[in-house]
Amino acid sequence: xxxxxxxxxxxxxxxxxxxxxxxxxQMTQPPLSKQIQQFEEEIGVPLFKRNKRHVELTxxxxxxxxxxxxIIAQVNQAVDTAQRADRGExxxxxxxxxxxxxxxxxxxxxxxxxxxxxxxSIRLHELSTPDQVNALIGERIDVGLLHPPVSSxxxxxxxxxxxxxxxxxxxxxxxxxxxxxYIEDLQDIPFILVSRDIWPGLYDEFLSLFQxxxxxxxxxxxxxxxQMVVGLVSAGIGIGVVxxxxxxxxxxxxxxxxxxxxxxxxxxxxAYLKKNTNPxxxxxxxxxxRIRIDE
Numbered sequence: 001x002x003x004x005x006x007x008x009x010x011x012x013x014x015x016x017x018x019x020x021x022x023x024x025x026q027m028t029q030p031p032l033s034k035q036i037q038q039f040e041e042e043i044g045v046p047l048f049k050r051n052k053r054h055v056e057l058t059x060x061x062x063x064x065x066x067x068x069x070x071i072i073a074q075v076n077q078a079v080d081t082a083q084r085a086d087r088g089e090x091x092x093x094x095x096x097x098x099x100x101x102x103x104x105x106x107x108x109x110x111x112x113x114x115x116x117x118x119x120x121s122i123r124l125h126e127l128s129t130p131d132q133v134n135a136l137i138g139e140r141i142d143v144g145l146l147h148p149p150v151s152s153x154x155x156x157x158x159x160x161x162x163x164x165x166x167x168x169x170x171x172x173x174x175x176x177x178x179x180x181x182y183i184e185d186l187q188d189i190p191f192i193l194v195s196r197d198i199w200p201g202l203y204d205e206f207l208s209l210f211q212x213x214x215x216x217x218x219x220x221x222x223x224x225x226x227q228m229v230v231g232l233v234s235a236g237i238g239i240g241v242v243x244x245x246x247x248x249x250x251x252x253x254x255x256x257x258x259x260x261x262x263x264x265x266x267x268x269x270x271a272y273l274k275k276n277t278n279p280x281x282x283x284x285x286x287x288x289x290r291i292r293i294d295e
Contacts, residue, residue, distance in 0.1 A: 003075060005039040006068045009047060012036060013065050016055045084119075088283035094123045095284075096132040096144040099225045101268055103248040105161045106145060109288055116287065120280045128198050128224060136273045142281045147199040148269040157271040160288055165202055165264035166247075166256040168233045168240035175239070180260045183213050190238035192229050195222040201267060206241055209262055230254055 011021040012032070022029040040047050047061035057065065084090050097106055110122065127135060132144035136155055150157045169176045175185060196203040210217045220238050223229045227249065229240040234253035243266035247256050270288050272281055 001039070001042055003072075005035060005042075006071055008032060008035050009039060009061075010065065010068055010072065012048065012055070013057055013061060013068075016057075018050075018055065086279055088120070088279035088281075089117055090119045091278065091280040092121045092123070093143070093278065093280040093284055094125065094141045096125050096127040096135055096141040096146070098129060098132075098146055098268075099126055099227055100147075100243050100245060100266070101145040102126075103245045104163070104243070104268060105291075108291060109145075109284075112291055113284060113287055117280070117283060120283075129200075130197055132271065136271060139273065139276070142272065142276060142278050143284055144271045146269055146271055148201050148267055150269070150271050154274060155271050156274050157269045158285075158289065159267050160270045161268040163266045163268070164244045164258070165206075165241055165266040166244045166258055168230055168242050168246060168254050168256055170233060170236055171253055171255050173239070176255045176257070178257075181257050182260050183209070183262050186210075186217065186239075186259070187215050188218060190220040191217050192221045192223060192232045192238045192240045193219055194226055194229060194242075195224065198224055202241065202264065205264055209259075209264065 008021075008025065011024050012018060015021040015024065018029050018033055018036075022032045025032065036048065043064075045060045046058050047064060049056050049058055081090060095110075110124075113120075114122065125135075125141060127141075127144070129144075129146040129150075132141065132146045133150060133152055133155065135141040136144055137152060145160075146157075148157060148159065167175075167181065175181055175189075178185070193203055193206065206217065221232055223232065226240075226242040226246055229242050230246055230249055230251050232238070233240040234251055240254075241264065242256075244256065245266075270285065272285065
């Protein structure tokens with residue numbers, strides 16, 4: 001029993017004429033009559049009463065017709081589902097992200113992705129950059145939003161947001177009252193940074209900035225995320241270096257300032273395992289490339 005037999009039966013049942021059914025199916029009448037006869041023999045019951053001038057359904061044929069239509073509809077639905085899944089319109093996507101992405105581009109990406117692909121199940125996990133790299137290689141997440149650089153040759157990464165970093169200062173700090181903060185003002189100031197393991201790009205750029213003017217910054221504390229940096233700044237432990245979007249944390253004890261003439265960059269990248277064939281991932285990467293914004 002083949003799917004085409006159901007299509008042949010439905011055509012004859014709807015036309016009640018072998019000639020018209022054959023034309024509809026783009027075949028000749030004799031092969032169609034033979035296929036229907038074989039189908040009836042396989043089922044074990046006659047589906048049509050027919051003579052040279054008249055064709056009608058038997059009682060079995062009348063009851064069989066809606067079932068046959070349902071089978072064809074289910075097959076078409078299954079094919080459509082498979083095709084849509086292959087296009088990334090169905091399925092599951094697991095996304096890792098660093099905390100700073102929450103106040104940056106992540107909400108915009110997720111909102112737009114859910115609008116375009118409402119049938120894809122999304123799982124979100126806040127993870128540090130090293131944890132995301134491990135999770136990508138271990139295939140526990142499909143895609144990550146993290147801080148570059150990513151050294152693994154198994155992973156592709158694309159910068160999707162180029163912003164700036166800022167100094168975070170206690171609101172009562174003397175430098176917070178200055179209109180301009182110069183690099184020379186920061187000599188011997190205690191600093192709090194997100195550790196190099198977590199955010200190597202910003203950490204190295206910060207060190208290079210100070211070394212370019214001839215002194216080394218006094219780093220008194222390293223943190224695992226920039227929210228922790230802001231908390232330690234508000235406690236008076238030192239001055240922090242965080243993405244400018246940290247201002248959205250609304251900590252009333254902390255203010256944010258740029259270093260005059262020495263901008264620090266804060267880059268967010270999208271990363272994924274090169275061998276990942278999840279169609280939903282392909283759509284996510286394509287969408288993210290389209291909506292990324294540069295500050």
